[in-house]
Structure formats: C-alpha cells, structure tokens
Amino acid sequence: MPVRTRKIAKSDKRLISIVIPLYNEVESLPELYSKIKEVVRANRYNYEIIFVDDGSTDGSLEILKQLRQNDKNVKIISFRRNYGKSAALAVGFEHAKGDVIITMDADLQDDPHEIPNLLQKLDEGFDLVSGWKKKRYDPITKTIPSRIFNFVVSTLTGIKIHDFNCGLKAYRKTVAKDIKVYGELHRYLPVIAHWAGYKIGEVVVQHHPRKYGKTKFGVSRFLKGFLDLLTVMFTTRYFKRPLHLFGTLGLLIFILGFGITFYLSLLKIIENISLSNRPLFILGVMLTIVGIQFISIGLLGEMITKAYQHLETYSIKEIYLD
Ligand code: UDP
Ligand code: MG
Numbered sequence: 567m568p569v570r571t572r573k574i575a576k577s578d579k580r581l582i583s584i585v586i587p588l589y590n591e592v593e594s595l596p597e598l599y600s601k602i603k604e605v606v607r608a609n610r611y612n613y614e615i616i617f618v619d620d621g622s623t624d625g626s627l628e629i630l631k632q633l634r635q636n637d638k639n640v641k642i643i644s645f646r647r648n649y650g651k652s653a654a655l656a657v658g659f660e661h662a663k664g665d666v667i668i669t670m671d672a673d674l675q676d677d678p679h680e681i682p683n684l685l686q687k688l689d690e691g692f693d694l695v696s697g698w699k700k701k702r703y704d705p706i707t708k709t710i711p712s713r714i715f716n717f718v719v720s721t722l723t724g725i726k727i728h729d730f731n732c733g734l735k736a737y738r739k740t741v742a743k744d745i746k747v748y749g750e751l752h753r754y755l756p757v758i759a760h761w762a763g764y765k766i767g768e769v770v771v772q773h774h775p776r777k778y779g780k781t782k783f784g785v786s787r788f789l790k791g792f793l794d795l796l797t798v799m800f801t802t803r804y805f806k807r808p809l810h811l812f813g814t815l816g817l818l819i820f821i822l823g824f825g826i827t828f829y830l831s832l833l834k835i836i837e838n839i840s841l842s843n844r845p846l847f848i849l850g851v852m853l854t855i856v857g858i859q860f861i862s863i864g865l866l867g868e869m870i871t872k873a874y875q876h877l878e879t880y881s882i883k884e885i886y887l888d
Contacts (some may be wrong), residue, residue: 578685581612583664587654588672589620593778595629595672599640602678609682616641617672618658621648651782652752659742667742671733673776675703680771684736692767693741694759696727697734703775711788719795723757727768730756731791734771744881753791754798761802762881806878808867812860820857826850 584602588595599615606613617630619642627644634640643657655669668684670676680697687695702709712731719730731753745758756766804811827850833839841847 578609578611580665581614581663582606582681582685583658583662583667584613584615584678584681585618585655585658585662585667585669586615586672587618587620587651587658587669588622588626589648589651589654589782590622590624590626591672591779592622592624592626592629594674595626595633597777598672598674598678599633601674603637605678605681611681614639614641614663616643616658616662618654619644620650620654621645650750652747652750655752655755656747659737659747662739662742665739667737667739669733669735669737673779675774675776676732676734677772677774680734680769681736683769683771684734687767687769688736688738690767691765693738693764694756695736695767695769696729696756697732697771698727698729698768699732699773700728700770702773704773707785708781711785715788715791718792719754719757722795722799723760725756725760725766727756727766729768730754732771749797750790750794751798754794757798758802763883764881806871808871809861809864812864812867816857816860816862816864818857819853819860823850823853823855823857827854 586598591598595617602613602615605611617640619627619630621644627642630640630642630644634642641661643661645654645657658669659667666685666688668681670678676697684695684697702712704712716728716730720726720728735755737759741759741762741764744764745755745762747755747758751758760766800808800811826846830841830844830847830850834841
C-alpha cells in the first residue's frame with residue numbers, strides 16, 4: 567500500500583544569532599537594524615541580534631538601547647574600551663544562543679539579504695560558510711593588497727576560498743563555540759576552523775560601499791595580517807611538531823654550510839689554497855652555525871610542547887562511550 571505523506575511547508579525552527587561587532591557606527595545602526603528586520607520577517611526566522619559595541623564613543627550604544635526598547639531580540643554587549651574586532655566576535659560567540667551564528671559588519675557594507683543564501687549553503691553540509699565579495703566596493707588601495715593577501719593565505723593554507731576576511735559568515739554553533747579568536751586573528755577564522763577539522767564553504771555575496779563613517783583599519787592591516795599568518799600557521803599546523811618546521815629548515819641550512827666548508831677544507835688540504843680571502847668560507851661557517859641553531863630551536867619547541875601537552879584540546883565531532 568502506498569504510504570501517503572503530507573507535505574508541510576518547511577519553516578526554519580532554528581534560532582539564528584546575528585553577531586555584529588561595531589566601533590563608532592552610529593549613523594549606520596538604524597538602517598542596518600531595519601534591513602535585518604526585513605529579512606527575518608520575510609523568512610520567519612527565530613532570531614537574536616547581538617550587537618557587540620567595541621567601546622564606541624559616538625553614541626552608538628544609546629541607539630542600540632533605543633532599538634532594544636522595542637525589540638527584546640536585540641541584545642547588547644558593550645565593552646568599556648576598544649578591544650578590537652576579534653575580541654568583539656569572541657564575546658559575541660560566547661553569548662550567542664543560536665543553532666547557527668551569522669556575523670556581519672555594522673557599516674552596511676555587508677548585506678543582510680544574503681543570510682538565507684548563507685544558511686542554504688550551511689545546509690549543504692558545511693560547518694562554516696564565508697562570504698565572497700566578488701565585486702567589491704572599496705578603494706583600490708584596499709582591494710589590490712587584499713587580493714594578494716587572499717592568494718597567499720589560500721596557497722599557504724590549502725583552503726580554496728577567495729575572501730578570508732569577509733565580515734559576513736555563517737557558523738554552525740559547534741564551530742563558533744569551539745574555535746578561539748584572539749588578537750587580530752578574526753581574519754583567519756576559516757583557517758583556524760579548517761585546521762580543527764571543519765568543512766569550509768563559500769558563497770558570493772553582494773557588497774556595498776561604506777555609506778557613513780570611515781574604515782577602522784588602515785594599511786597597517788596588511789603587515790599585521792601577514793605576521794598573524796605566521797602565528798596561525800605555527801599554532802595550528804606546527805604547534806604539535808615544532809621540530810618538523812625548524813628541524814627541516816635547520817637541516818637544509820646545515821647541510822649546505824657543511825658542504826661548503828667541507829669543500830673548502832679539501833681545497834686547503836689537497837692544494838693548500840688559502841681560506842683567508844674566501845668570502846664563501848664565512849658563508850659556509852655561518853650557515854653551519856645557523857643550521858644547528860634552527861635545529862636547537864626546534865628541539866626546545868618540542869620540549870615546550872611536551873610540557874604543555876595536558877593543555878591540548880582536540881575538536882571531537884561525536885563520541886560514544888560504554
Ligand atoms: N570594528 C570593531 N572594532 C574595531 C574595528 C572595527 O568592532 O576595533 C567593526 C567595525 O565597526 C565594523 C567591522 O568591525 O562593523 C569592520 O570594520 P571596517 O568596516 O572598518 O573594516 P573594513 O570594511 O574596512 O575591512
Ligand atoms: Mg567595512
């Protein structure tokens with residue numbers, strides 16, 4: 567007998583937490599709120615909006631309080647001073663109650679109308695979905711370095727996405743609760759999540775020019791960004807095996823240095839050629855020493871890693887005991 571199934575219109579029962587870090591964005595906030603409201607109404611989402619005021623001094627907090635008076639789904643966390651976007655996101659993640667967490671910038675550059683697309687991509691089986699500002703509305707001084715930045719990060723980390731630092735992202739609850747953002751590492755959230763074993767996806771999103779106020783990050787962002795890349799690579803990839811990084815480098819350098827000095831020593835012994843006027847000799851000696859130093863640093867790193875082994879955390883997906 568055929569089984570009859572009744573088709574029920576699928577409604578999203580999930581709670582969606584929208585986390586918005588903001589620093590002096592007073593003009594944008596009312597417009598941002600009404601845009602988000604449009605989207606959650608049209609899609610009948612259960613939602614909360616967590617505004618994390620990162621020490622604004624322009625009256626942003628007062629506007630947020632007004633919004634909250636009419637809508638208790640608006641939550642506010644206000645820092646006593648400016649701690650930076652990563653800190654704001656970390657605290658937002660901590661307090662978010664949703665099954666899914668969406669982050670977006672407060673300056674209207676990210677479009678809340680992309681939320682359904684991000685959620686759809688998450689449902690395809692991804693744990694973190696990052697927006698890709700394929701067509702960007704930013705000055706060229708920002709777009710070109712940003713392209714280089716994204717290319718380098720993608721190549722070095724092996725994550726095939728185009729836009730690491732897009733403010734608009736969707737996270738499954740587990741990801742947001744699991745990964746730790748500190749310093750200025752918000753640029754590398756997809757990298758940190760990837761190394762913890764999560765599946766990262768990407769969707770093209772609409773981008774807008776900044777309407778009010780000005781950017782909070784100068785060109786120094788790129789230099790700092792690359793330094794942070796070293797931190798991220800080291801703490802995610804090589805944290806457990808520092809000797810693999812330093813030892814490999816050290817060995818290569820040592821072998822090169824040793825080869826050079828060995829060759830010069832042979833010349834000295836066999837043909838009695840003077841070493842005092844051979845710059846290559848100095849290079850050889852230097853490489854030998856540097857090589858040994860690198861290996862030693864790697865070994866020291868191993869000792870430190872061993873000592874802190876008990877602090878190591880692993881991201882567990884499922885667990886069945888007994
Ligand atoms: N932001 C923040 N704390 C800061 C700097 C920025 O919360 O110390 C917020 C900012 O208000 C905005 C988002 O982070 O909502 C992105 O900042 P911005 O638009 O200046 O960056 P850009 O678009 O230039 O990359
Ligand atoms: Mg912006």
